[in-house]
Amino acid sequence: MLFLFAMKIKFYIAFFYLLIHASCSSPEGNKLGDDEVQWKEPPVQQPSVPVSEKPKILWIDASANFEYLANSKENVRNCLVKAKNTGFTEVVVDVRPTCGDVLYESGIVEQIKKLGNIERTATWDYLGTFIEEAHNLGLKVNANINIMVGGNIRDGGVLYRETDKSSWATQLYYPSGIISIMDDEKSHAKFFNPVNPEVQTYLLSIVEDLAQNYSNVDGIILDRARFNSIESDFSPLTKVEFEKYIGTTVNSFPYSVFTWKGDKVEPGTHYKKWLEFRAKTIYDLFENARKKVKEINPDIKFGTYTGSWYSSYYNEGVNWASNRFDASLHYSWATPEYKNYGYASLLDLYMTGAYGQTLYGAENEWSVEGAILNAKKVTLGDVAVCGSLYGLNFENKPNDAEEAVFIALTVGDGLMFFDMIYLNMYNQWDAVKKGIDRAIEYSNN
Structure with a gap:
């Protein structure tokens, strides 16, 4: 069904990581062949919080649920009532999907x-109704924006409509050469170049506009706040900015960053500093976006979702760890300075994708338990870690859904369930409620 398309895209990304990892080769973007997670030290614990007080968040994707929600206030109300009765305490309402346009009142x-x-x-x-109805029920509302995208193949968007912004589209470095993402049929979502100052100014204006127009929203979430992939961005502008960062001319670009050997990345002279530079680019965006939000209303939570696979998440140019976690002590791809751009301490809400189908395995980054524990290890207590579950993994597996919810709430600092469409499709509401209730009972004993 068409309304499942956006959900499947997100699943296939996560599944691709899992599949490649399981076959003992490196994930896409992990082509260098990284060190396995070997640390045995326990994660830094957040202060003990009863499960009853931990956030239990339901994600409501725009595209997947559009047919049900777009034109019916009654359906908005009904889904929120069902979420409340299941035990959820918050919702994430997706209001800027990958088309780059929005489901809220905006002047931008x-x-x-x-x-x-x-x-x-x-x-x-749309967003105003969610806030009103949710608050009437005692639920919190977090508005999600897919921030680093300006369109998609199916729905178009600003990068399709406004030719003066064509230089904002990220440039991808493939074995066959460098092309605009607009010319890449494999890339459904059309990412901006995060390095472009005009892009950053535009995106920060969107965050500011949202916070100003909806100062009663409980949280603002940045999704897809990253580079498109390890192939991004290799525009002339990014080369110049990178040269400014390292203080020297970069010859033989992009080959001095890395070269392709088949489908593997072979690092060049500047590879590690390039990864560091990309992490700083995203850190700066987060730092400035948080400032915009807090200047308008310091009570609005500032948060994000990322995948939990830290060992290869440099692929996206993101360091979501604590700035006290020195990745260079664990991973061959990191510089000692890479830690300076860990943004965990900038967050009030962090959701990590524990998207594995395996439930237990503390040392397995790809199990639900291991994903949450490893996220806690690298964030070092700077922010609570909400384990995020993927509903499609539990198709016809209600017991697994219940157990995964229990793990997220007892091993982690909260729960996020992605997405409401799967609760409806596979009738998982009861399983999730059982997992929440069991975790609360376990915490109370």
């Missing part, structure tokens, strides 16, 4: 009238 970005084949004819405020 166009509002969405159609996703896929579903048209929105209603004129009521």
Whole structure:
């Protein structure tokens, strides 16, 4: 079904990492062949919080749920009531999907009238209605924006409409050469170049606009706040900015960063500093976005979602660890300075993708338990870690869904369930409720 397309894209990304890892080769973007997670020290624990007080968050994706929610306030109300009765305490409402347009009142970005084949004819405020209805039920609302995207193949978007912004699209370095992501049929979501100052200014204006117009929202979440992939960005602008960062001219670009040997990356002279530079780029975005939000309302939580696979997440140019965690002591790809751009301490809410189908295994980064524990190890207590579960993994597996929820709430600092569409498709509401109730009972004993 069309409304599942966005969900499947996110699943295939996670599944691809899992599949490649299981076959004993490196994930896409982990082509260098990284060190396995070998640390035996326990994670730094957040202060003990009863499970009853930990956040239990339901993600409501825009595209997947658009047919049900776009034109019906009653359906918005019904899904929130069901979430409340299941035990969820918060929702993440996706209001800027990968098309780059929005589902809230904005003076900067166009509002969405159609996703896929579903048209929105209603004129009521989508985000405003979620906030009002959720607050009436005692639920918190976090507004999610897919920040680093400006369009997608199916729905178009700003990068398709506005030719003056064509230079904002990221440039991808493939074995066949460097191309714009707009010309890449493999890339469904069209990412901006995070290094471009004009892009950063534009994205920060979106964050500021959202916080100003909805100062009663409980949280603002940045999703896809990253580079597109290890192939991104290799534009002339990024080369110049990188040269400024390292203080020298970069010859033989991009080969002095890395070369392709088949489908593997072979590091060049500047490879490690390149990874460090990319992490700083995303750190700066987070630092400035947080400042924008807090200046408007310091009570609005500032948060993000990332995958939990830290050992290869440099692929996306993101260091979501604590700035006290020295990745260079554990991984061959990191410089000692890489830690300076860990952004965990900038977050009020962090959701990590514990998307493995294996439930237990403390030393396994790809199990639900291991993903959460390893995320806690690298964040060093700077932010609570909410284990994020992927509903498609539990198709016809209600017992696994219940157990995974229990793990997230007892091993981790909270729960995020992605996505409501799977709760409906596979009738997982009861399983999730059982997992929440069991975790609360376990915590109380």
